[in-house]
Amino acid sequence: MSGFWYELKKNKALFLMLLPGALVLFLYNYLPMFGSIVAFKNFYFSDGNFIISLFKSEWVGLKNFEFLFRSPDAYTIIRNTLLYNLAFIFSCTVIAIAFAIMLNEIFSRKLAKFYQSAMFLPYFLSWIVFTYLVYAYISPDKGFINMTIFKFFGIPPVSWYNETRYWPLIIVLVNGWKWIGNNCIIYLASIMAIDQELYEAARIDGAGRWHQITHITLPQIMPVIIVMFLVFVGRIFNTDLGLFFLVPRNSGLLYPVTQTIDVYVYNTLIRMGDIGMSSAAALYQSVVGFITIVLANLAVKKIDPESSIF
Amino acid sequence: MGKQTKTELNRLNSISPKSNFILNAILLCYSLLCIVPLLLVIAVSFTDERMLAINGYSFWPQKLSAFAYQFIISMGNQVITAYIITILVTVIGTALSVVVMALYAFPISRKDFKYKNFFTFFLIFTMLFNGGLVSTYLIGVNVLHLKDNLWGLIFPYLMNAFWVIILRTFYRTNIPDSLIESAKIDGAGEFMAFFRIVFPLALPGIATIGLFAMLQYWNDWFLAALYINDPKLVPLAYLLYQVQTSMQYLMQNSSNIGGRAGDIMATMPSEAARMAMVVISVLPIVITFPFFQKYFVKGLTVGAIKG
Numbered sequence: 001m002s003g004f005w006y007e008l009k010k011n012k013a014l015f016l017m018l019l020p021g022a023l024v025l026f027l028y029n030y031l032p033m034f035g036s037i038v039a040f041k042n043f044y045f046s047d048g049n050f051i052i053s054l055f056k057s058e059w060v061g062l063k064n065f066e067f068l069f070r071s072p073d074a075y076t077i078i079r080n081t082l083l084y085n086l087a088f089i090f091s092c093t094v095i096a097i098a099f100a101i102m103l104n105e106i107f108s109r110k111l112a113k114f115y116q117s118a119m120f121l122p123y124f125l126s127w128i129v130f131t132y133l134v135y136a137y138i139s140p141d142k143g144f145i146n147m148t149i150f151k152f153f154g155i156p157p158v159s160w161y162n163e164t165r166y167w168p169l170i171i172v173l174v175n176g177w178k179w180i181g182n183n184c185i186i187y188l189a190s191i192m193a194i195d196q197e198l199y200e201a202a203r204i205d206g207a208g209r210w211h212q213i214t215h216i217t218l219p220q221i222m223p224v225i226i227v228m229f230l231v232f233v234g235r236i237f238n239t240d241l242g243l244f245f246l247v248p249r250n251s252g253l254l255y256p257v258t259q260t261i262d263v264y265v266y267n268t269l270i271r272m273g274d275i276g277m278s279s280a281a282a283l284y285q286s287v288v289g290f291i292t293i294v295l296a297n298l299a300v301k302k303i304d305p306e307s308s309i310f
Numbered sequence: 311m312g313k314q315t316k317t318e319l320n321r322l323n324s325i326s327p328k329s330n331f332i333l334n335a336i337l338l339c340y341s342l343l344c345i346v347p348l349l350l351v352i353a354v355s356f357t358d359e360r361m362l363a364i365n366g367y368s369f370w371p372q373k374l375s376a377f378a379y380q381f382i383i384s385m386g387n388q389v390i391t392a393y394i395i396t397i398l399v400t401v402i403g404t405a406l407s408v409v410v411m412a413l414y415a416f417p418i419s420r421k422d423f424k425y426k427n428f429f430t431f432f433l434i435f436t437m438l439f440n441g442g443l444v445s446t447y448l449i450g451v452n453v454l455h456l457k458d459n460l461w462g463l464i465f466p467y468l469m470n471a472f473w474v475i476i477l478r479t480f481y482r483t484n485i486p487d488s489l490i491e492s493a494k495i496d497g498a499g500e501f502m503a504f505f506r507i508v509f510p511l512a513l514p515g516i517a518t519i520g521l522f523a524m525l526q527y528w529n530d531w532f533l534a535a536l537y538i539n540d541p542k543l544v545p546l547a548y549l550l551y552q553v554q555t556s557m558q559y560l561m562q563n564s565s566n567i568g569g570r571a572g573d574i575m576a577t578m579p580s581e582a583a584r585m586a587m588v589v590i591s592v593l594p595i596v597i598t599f600p601f602f603q604k605y606f607v608k609g610l611t612v613g614a615i616k617g
Contacts, residue, residue, distance in 0.1 A: 007424050013499055013501055014420070018417050018429055021414030028446070031453065102333045106325075107330050118341035119340065122344050124525060124595050127529075129588055132588045133350075136347065144366070148368055182610070185610055249555075265443050275444060
């Protein structure tokens with residue numbers, strides 16, 4: 001311990017620099033980690049003080065988890081979370097790479113810049129703005145699709161916010177709309193970093209453009225693709241509340257296809273005030289999320305040690 | 311990067327004009343898909359309310375009207391308060407978080423600091439594991455007293471582990487150790503070395519993080535949904551959320567309506583006014599977008615190459 005005090009005295013300034021950040025981390029990130037024992041308790045406020053109430057509340061072991069996994073919601077929310085994330089990984093990776101390669105191939109740099117800017121724009125808008133944009137198209141009585149397109153072709157209007165079957169597609173499209181431009185720029189940056197000599201050598205050997213793409217561009221950006229893929233996988237138990245809660249306007253009829261773990265936790269906590277179930281679900285999400293991140297990072301380390309986070 | 315010469319060299323080697331045309335067509339279509347939804351919202355906000363009731367939303371207003379904007383201005387308080395709250399939170403939040411993160415990243419970037427590994431782990435562990443929403447919310451409300459408190463909109467985003475790591479990498483790759491050593495030999499303290507040498511040299515990296523933080527604060531609705539009930543503290547994004555569920559929210563919380571509420575309800579441009587609010591809330595982003603974009607691309611590149 002004396003070593004620590006010596007170090008503290010010697011590097012007082014450095015410790016002082018760490019202090020504000022460390023304090024924020026402790027209060028907002030570490031305290032809740034200890035607080036997650038609420039999941040094993042029948043929590044009630046016996047006292048105005050949260051910490052004292054937490055100690056006084058009785059232990060119920062895994063009761064909250066039992067209730068959660070017995071409820072019919074459990075299967076739906078886990079299935080939705082996983083399937084949507086798989087769809088996102090696939091759609092955002094494949095399309096973003098395709099666009100990045102196209103941007104790199106076209107003649108005009110000016111046009112390429114324009115396309116880049118346009119694609120990047122949705123990333124800058126908040127989810128609540130997206131909710132309005134989507135609503136402008138699919139509002140049942142005013143939306144552009146029902147009132148203009150469907151009317152023109154004589155198709156009867158669809159009440160979009162009540163019909164589950166369209167939503168898996170809508171969610172995947174909206175997610176792609178927000179993220180593809182952003183991902184595309186990451187891939188484009190890594191294509192730009194490829195050594196030009198590789199292409200020149202290939203050209204001398206008589207390789208055409210297509211061959212250059214499949215034999216140089218793709219293999220060269222493979223490490224970035226893999227890292228991005230694993231980052232996605234590491235977050236496979238998380239979903240964006242903005243996309244799943246705001247965009248479908250929290251429509252109860254759509255829950256079978258829009259409720260994910262995050263939406264469930266938010267609804268049970270804020271709407272229903274059920275601390276037991278929601279804390280069990282939240283803790284389950286963090287623990288499984290932790291395991292997937294650690295595994296994903298191990299995989300990154302194997303493939304590209306430089307890119308692993310720890 | 312000599313892109314120009316690269317293009318010229320590649321002329322002979324490039325794709326055929328026909329495929330160039332096809333690729334351009336695809337990219338143009340997608341680009342339009344990204345922009346057009348915003349245009350629809352702008353068009354709706356300028357359309358006469360009765361026309362909206364008959365024809366629904368469309369790109370070509372049959373009857374132009376700026377009434378929605380007049381209405382929002384006449385509503386006064388609530389929208390202006392929300393704007394002020396958003397600006398306040400964005401400015402204070404961005405300034406504070408950049409300072410806190412830039413300072414934290416410095417000691418952990420120093421190879422000669424003995425506890426750098428401990429504090430790096432202390433940071434990174436928060437990326438791996440969290441208490442989950444419920445316990446974070448309970449602690450936030452009951453221990454940190456963030457409910458109906460402006461800090462509730464600022465405090466949670468002060469530290470972002472990923473961005474701190476990017477900053478640390480930026481320091482390491484852009485600032486030679488010898489520079490700090492020589493400053494120390496000249497008698498400068500750590501703080502002096504940081505503000506005089508590290509900060510100016512790392513400015514591009516710090517600015518990138520600052521822009522990320524700014525966008526996050528400006529666009530946030532989630533913290534407000536968790537912690538804010540008081541209408542005086544509602545930021546723009548969350549106001550939009552409340553207005554989406556009911557236009558009456560605006561009416562109830564507006565002070566200068568009073569007894570005329572019934573009349574105004576009858577003539578209220580609810581559809582157009584909602585869209586006008588969206589336009590007002592994204593305006594600053596769209597205007598500063600070209601400037602933002604340049605830095606974001608840099609930031610993303612740093613992030614992608616050195617995660």
